[in-house]
Amino acid sequence: MVVALALVGSVVAVVVSHNVTAPTATSAAPPDTNAKPSAPTSATGGSTDEEHALAAKRMLALPAQAAEPQALTAWTAGPPIEVPKPTTTIGQWVPGGFPDTPAGALGQLKALDETTMSTADPEVYARGYRESAEPGAPDPKATGLWSLLTSLRSRAQLPTSGSVPGLTATYEITHGQVKGTASGGRYVVACVLGQFSVSINGQVTSRGIGDCQAMRWTGSQWRIASGTLAAPAPSAWPGSPDAVKAGYRELV
Secondary structure (H helix, E strand, O other): OHHHHHHHHHHHHHHHHHHOOOOOOOOOOOOOOOOOOOOOOOOOHHHHHHHHHHHHOOOOOOOHHHHOOOOOOOOOOOOOEOOOOOOEOOOOOOOEOOOOOHHHHHHHHHHHHHHHOOOOOHHHHHHHHHHOEOOOOOOHHHOHHHHHHHHHHHHOOOOOOOOOOOEEEEEEEEEEEEEEEEHHHOEEEEEEEEEEEEEEOOEEEEEEEEEEEEEEEOOOOEEEOOOOOOOOOOOOOOOOHHHHHOOOEEEO
């Protein structure tokens, strides 16, 4: 198990390098994270095209070493984003009840990822993802977090799923951004960034991991949207110059 301690770093390097995409320059102002969706309109092919284009739009490419612990910077990518607290927690595995705003979509993704990554078990993550997704959503096995967890277990020669004595994990999300909105604000591509830490028999190693998902407001809650899987998120150490370069803002 000792050799597994170094695997988070190497696995992150593999996953990040695999998911790296070319940067897309933009000078547009960040979306209003408190804006509410407009009233539903009749469905058109244009909405589907708009959603696909937003989800597929590439994000800034960062080298794998950007995810490693590093010095923080006083610079920011913009003011902090105020993320609302969940209002539905009793009897729910993944907290919910977030409002119909882009910041609410960020809050729902944060709650999903922090809850489902805590066991470093890809099947646990996949179950939470599916329970939070609408019909037609991308397969969780296509996501970066699934790839991270399965690669970690494979390289450490651990069981593919299930609890492992001495193995614990946390995913503490502290930063995020709204990549954009579509369909009158009912469709949001939300991105979060946090410190993913794995402990093996008390020895801890950490990396900065990003996750982007397309979210849809159903009229009562945010769900992972049907359609195109969001392009991979940049992974960087939270609060680092690379994280700022990638557009991540503090979540408060």
